[in-house]
Amino acid sequence: xxxIRKPAWDTVLDHLRAAYPKEGCGLLLGVEANGERVAHxxxxxxxxxxxxxxxxxxxxxxxxxxxxxxxREEGLDVLGIFHSHPDCDAYFxxxxxxxxxxxxxxxxxxxxxxxxxxxxxxxxxxxxxQATREEFRIEGVR
Amino acid sequence: MAKILxxxxxxxxxxxxxxxxxxxxxxxxxxxxxxxQHADLRKHLYNDEGKLRSFVNVYVNDEDIRYLSxxxxxxxxxxxxxxxxxxxxxx
Numbered sequence: 573x574x575x576i577r578k579p580a581w582d583t584v585l586d587h588l589r590a591a592y593p594k595e596g597c598g599l600l601l602g603v604e605a606n607g608e609r610v611a612h613x614x615x616x617x618x619x620x621x622x623x624x625x626x627x628x629x630x631x632x633x634x635x636x637x638x639x640x641x642x643x644r645e646e647g648l649d650v651l652g653i654f655h656s657h658p659d660c661d662a663y664f665x666x667x668x669x670x671x672x673x674x675x676x677x678x679x680x681x682x683x684x685x686x687x688x689x690x691x692x693x694x695x696x697x698x699x700x701x702q703a704t705r706e707e708f709r710i711e712g713v714r
Numbered sequence: 715m716a717k718i719l720x721x722x723x724x725x726x727x728x729x730x731x732x733x734x735x736x737x738x739x740x741x742x743x744x745x746x747x748x749x750x751q752h753a754d755l756r757k758h759l760y761n762d763e764g765k766l767r768s769f770v771n772v773y774v775n776d777e778d779i780r781y782l783s784x785x786x787x788x789x790x791x792x793x794x795x796x797x798x799x800x801x802x803x804x805x
Contacts, residue, residue: 595804621802628804633771633778636798640721644732650722653801660805668803671769673723676801 574609574651574677574693576600578711584681585688587616588656592686594625597655599639600679601648609651609677615639628667629655652677652693659684664694664703674698677706716789718748719796727754741772742785744795759797769800 576584580600588596597619602611617635621628631653643650653676657663662682672678674696682689693708715735720728728734729752738744745766749756759770766772772779773796779787789795 597801597803621804628802630800630802633798633800636721636771636801637773637776637796640719640796640798643722644719655803657805665803665805667805671800671802673799673801675723675726 573607573707573709574600574602574611576611576614576679576708576710577602578713580611580614581710581713583614583616584654584679587614588654588681588683589686589688591619591656591658592683593658595619595621595627595629595656595658597629597631597653599631599636599650600652600654600677601639601643601646602651603648604651611651611677612648613642613646614654615642626658627660650676652679654679654681656681656683662690662692664692664696668694669696669703670700672696672700674700677708678703679708715791716744716793716795718744719794721797721799723799724755724758724797727758728752739788740785741774741779741787741789741795744789745772745785758799769802771798771800772796773798 598616600611601613618632619629621630662680681691693706694703
C-alpha cells in the first residue's frame, strides 16, 4: 500500500502532462513503516532514452543520484518510480517489468490528450519476471 | 576507507545498510569487497561473465566512472562511491 501525498501527485501530473506526447518519468521519495508507504516528494527526471520517447523512457541517472542524496539528507527513502503511458492504459509492460527493481513502487499514469486518464501501481518480483498490483491512494482523492 | 552508498533499491541485498566503508585502491577493488561481503548483491551488479552489468551506473563523487577509467578508476579514502541502478521502461 502506498499513499501519494497531494503535492507529490500534483508534481507527477504536471510533469507527465508537460512531457506528453512523450513518456515522462521521475522518482517518489517518502517513508515506509509496517509495510505502508507514504510518498511525500516527487522528483521529475528528464527522459534520457535515446530513441522514440513516446513509448520508452530511461531515468536520468544524475537525477537518480541527486534524489538518493536528497533522500539521505531528509531522512527519506527513494520508494518508487513514476512514468506515463501517453494515449495508452496504465498497465505494466514486459519492458517495464524487466527494467525496474523489486523494492520500488512503480506508478504508471495514463495521459490521454495531455489529460489524466487513470493510474496504477505495480511491484515486481525479485527476478523481474512478473508484476503484481500494489494498492494505492492519492491524498484527498477518492 | 572509501564510503560506498547503497541505493534504497539494493539495500535488501546488503543487510539493509545505507552505506558501507571499504578499503581499496580502485572501484573494482571496492565492489569486489562489497560483493564478497554481500553475495546477494553480486548477481544484481555483475553478469555471469563477471562483468559489471550495463545497467549499473557507478559514480566516484559526482563523476560517472564510464568517463573516468571505468572500474580501474582510483579511489581515495575521502571519496564517496555511489551505485545507481538504471531504471527504464516502455510499452
